[in-house]
Amino acid sequence: MRRFSAFCGLAAMVLVLLVALGTRNLATVSARTPGNLVLAGVPLVQGCPLGPAFTFCNQSAGVLPPAPFTIKALSDLSGVSVSLGAVPGLSGNFAPGDFTMASNSCTGSLAAGASCTLAINFTPTMPGLRAATVAVTDSAGDKLAFNIEGTNSTLSFLPPPPIVCSPPVPPGTAFAFCTAALGTTSTAETFTLASTAAVSGLNLSLAAIPGLTSEFDVSQPDFAIESTTCGAALGASSSCNVSVAFTPKTAGLRAAALTATDSQDDRIVAYVAGSTTAGLVVLLSNSGNFMSCLPSTGFQFCNEPSGGTTGTIAYTVENSSGTQVTGLTITPPVPTTPPTQPPPTPSNFTVLSTTCTPTLAAGASCTLNVAFTPQATGLLQGPVEVSDAQGDLAAVNLAGVGDDYTLSLANSQPTEMTIEQGQLATFKAQAAADSVFGANGEMVMFACPNAMPVFSTCAFAPCPVNMMANAATTFNVLIATSSKTITAPPVSNPCQATAASSNLTRQPVGVLYLAPKTAGQGEASGLRATTGRVLFLALLSAGAMSMMALGSIARRRKRLLLAFTALVFVGCHHSSATTAETPTGVYPLTITGNALDANGNALNAARSLSFTLNVITGK
Numbered sequence: 001m002r003r004f005s006a007f008c009g010l011a012a013m014v015l016v017l018l019v020a021l022g023t024r025n026l027a028t029v030s031a032r033t034p035g036n037l038v039l040a041g042v043p044l045v046q047g048c049p050l051g052p053a054f055t056f057c058n059q060s061a062g063v064l065p066p067a068p069f070t071i072k073a074l075s076d077l078s079g080v081s082v083s084l085g086a087v088p089g090l091s092g093n094f095a096p097g098d099f100t101m102a103s104n105s106c107t108g109s110l111a112a113g114a115s116c117t118l119a120i121n122f123t124p125t126m127p128g129l130r131a132a133t134v135a136v137t138d139s140a141g142d143k144l145a146f147n148i149e150g151t152n153s154t155l156s157f158l159p160p161p162p163i164v165c166s167p168p169v170p171p172g173t174a175f176a177f178c179t180a181a182l183g184t185t186s187t188a189e190t191f192t193l194a195s196t197a198a199v200s201g202l203n204l205s206l207a208a209i210p211g212l213t214s215e216f217d218v219s220q221p222d223f224a225i226e227s228t229t230c231g232a233a234l235g236a237s238s239s240c241n242v243s244v245a246f247t248p249k250t251a252g253l254r255a256a257a258l259t260a261t262d263s264q265d266d267r268i269v270a271y272v273a274g275s276t277t278a279g280l281v282v283l284l285s286n287s288g289n290f291m292s293c294l295p296s297t298g299f300q301f302c303n304e305p306s307g308g309t310t311g312t313i314a315y316t317v318e319n320s321s322g323t324q325v326t327g328l329t330i331t332p333p334v335p336t337t338p339p340t341q342p343p344p345t346p347s348n349f350t351v352l353s354t355t356c357t358p359t360l361a362a363g364a365s366c367t368l369n370v371a372f373t374p375q376a377t378g379l380l381q382g383p384v385e386v387s388d389a390q391g392d393l394a395a396v397n398l399a400g401v402g403d404d405y406t407l408s409l410a411n412s413q414p415t416e417m418t419i420e421q422g423q424l425a426t427f428k429a430q431a432a433a434d435s436v437f438g439a440n441g442e443m444v445m446f447a448c449p450n451a452m453p454v455f456s457t458c459a460f461a462p463c464p465v466n467m468m469a470n471a472a473t474t475f476n477v478l479i480a481t482s483s484k485t486i487t488a489p490p491v492s493n494p495c496q497a498t499a500a501s502s503n504l505t506r507q508p509v510g511v512l513y514l515a516p517k518t519a520g521q522g523e524a525s526g527l528r529a530t531t532g533r534v535l536f537l538a539l540l541s542a543g544a545m546s547m548m549a550l551g552s553i554a555r556r557r558k559r560l561l562l563a564f565t566a567l568v569f570v571g572c573h574h575s576s577a578t579t580a581e582t583p584t585g586v587y588p589l590t591i592t593g594n595a596l597d598a599n600g601n602a603l604n605a606a607r608s609l610s611f612t613l614n615v616i617t618g619k
Contacts, residue, residue: 047174052147052401052403056150058151058152068117069146074112075112098125099130099134125152132147134147147294147439147440155260175271180277185246193242195266200262201262201264212383215273215397227243234262246274251392253393253395275394279319279388280319284313284314305595310373316366325359330356331387333351334351335352348374349398350370372398375402381397404434415611419481433468441466446475446591453615481615488582587614
């Protein structure tokens with residue numbers, strides 16, 4: 001027993017040394033909670049394409065003016081600097097020069113509450129989608145990062161300047177015409193169509209915007225191309241004008257896509273929208289949480305995995321008719337508990353709650369709390385409409401980007417593993433992201449199976465997993481069992497805690513959950529702590545903390561560290577006391593991976609992974 005204790009003491013020293021070597025010179029893990037730098041404002045660009053990040057209008061180099069971003073300091077800062085780099089997982093879409101800083105006041109010191117401005121030009125160096133991360137840092141280690149993107153295309157639309165309307169028109173994703181009465185025609189607004197190469201077969205058209213088909217009637221179009229200088233061909237580095245007028249034929253919010261195509265398969269789109277005069281108006285109540293994510297052009301929802309639910313954004317419904325309205329109806333309807341039968345078809349945008357009642361007094365207002373609930377991936381658009389029995393109709397167009405991630409076992413990992421009682425099972429797995437998930441710093445937090453074998457524990461390494469767009473990230477699922485002489489360590493599992501109550505930057509990466517003993521199983525006295533168990537827990541905690549560094553350690557060192565930890569796990573965790581053992585049997589297990597944004601806020605979307613553990617009698 002003395003020799004064994006001496007071995008364990010030596011093992012502890014070696015493990016601590018390995019941990020020290022493995023973590024030395026590693027970069028500090030970036031903060032996952034809002035720091036002292038926040039994004040206080042983004043440019044308003046109407047009519048241009050939308051995307052999963054702030055999206056510049058499609059263009060060739062230098063066509064549009066620079067876009068200003070406002071950064072705010074929450075405390076006194078020094079050493080503030082700005083850099084542009086590739087989005088993780090999208091390095092093929094970045095080259096130096098795609099985006100350049102036209103001006104930058106975010107340098108040096110910044111007082112608490114003060115703001116600075118970045119003005120960024122989109123100057124694409126290569127065809128197709130270009131993307132970059134803007135990183136603002138200071139000497140204290142604070143970091144604010146957000147993504148920008150744009151497409152280098154042969155054809156590009158330059159929208160007109162935003163119109164000053166009275167009453168003001170709420171900003172949105174489309175170029176907004178002033179409110180007009182049914183049948184009246186607005187002043188035409190001019191879009192400039194430019195081409196970097198000579199094109200032929202040029203064609204202009206107006207059609208419905210995907211997701212907003214109810215706001216466009218092909219038989220009674222609300223928008224018309226009033227005049228154009230564009231002919232069938234357009235020379236290289238030349239442009240022409242397209243003038244569009246708004247003549248509402250239907251009450252409510254109207255929208256259309258102005259599209260230019262040519263015989264060379266080039267295509268460019270601009271969005272236009274307008275409203276009729278009505279007794280109801282829908283206005284944005286707040287600007288969204290810029291500290292949580294950067295919205296795309298004109299909308300505030302974070303990118304969200306399909307099937308998930310974002311936090312809500314509040315919209316105000318005002319009765320400006322001058323008289324009381326009745327029969328107020330919201331589309332899509334607010335979900336009820338229990339749901340109506342048959343249940344309504346899930347929509348991409350859901351009014352989760354409202355203060356609106358069927359009757360709204362003159363001059364009164366109420367609130368709609370809207371969440372993005374994507375049913376698919378990619379850019380999704382849709383309206384929320386409010387109407388009344390008097391014929392008033394108001395709506396707001398919404399947009400968001402759905403993304404996705406999956407959990408799977410590694411290619412070489414069998415779905416079933418057999419171990420003896422008291423042994424450790426390691427399932428090798430991976431979390432894979434699509435072209436969007438992870439690009440804004442999204443993570444995956446794991447939860448152990450609900451139906452664990454008794455007297456067993458569950459661990460993940462690492463946890464959470466930092467994701468990259470278009471990439472798979474590996475992680476391990478460890479299931480430890482108990483025998484008559486080996487006890488699975490009773491360590492709590494912060495990975496099952498909600499992100500709101502956890503400091504994700506300070507959690508151990510390997511975390512464990514002890515399946516509770518049920519009545520009639522094991523010894524009456526339960527699990528008793530011993531000196532050997534305490535030593536084992538100390539060793540395991542050190543090993544778990546070292547897992548944070550595995551992403552930066554060479555493969556050979558990873559294997560050595562993991563193998564040694566496993567050796568300590570099975571070799572040092574012996575006790576002369578008899579303990580309860582994990583019953584033999586076949587156990588189907590399912591873990592859950594929950595999506596988090598870059599700040600650790602839950603995205604309310606989960607993916608699962610199933611495998612089987614076969615526990616046999618120990619020797």
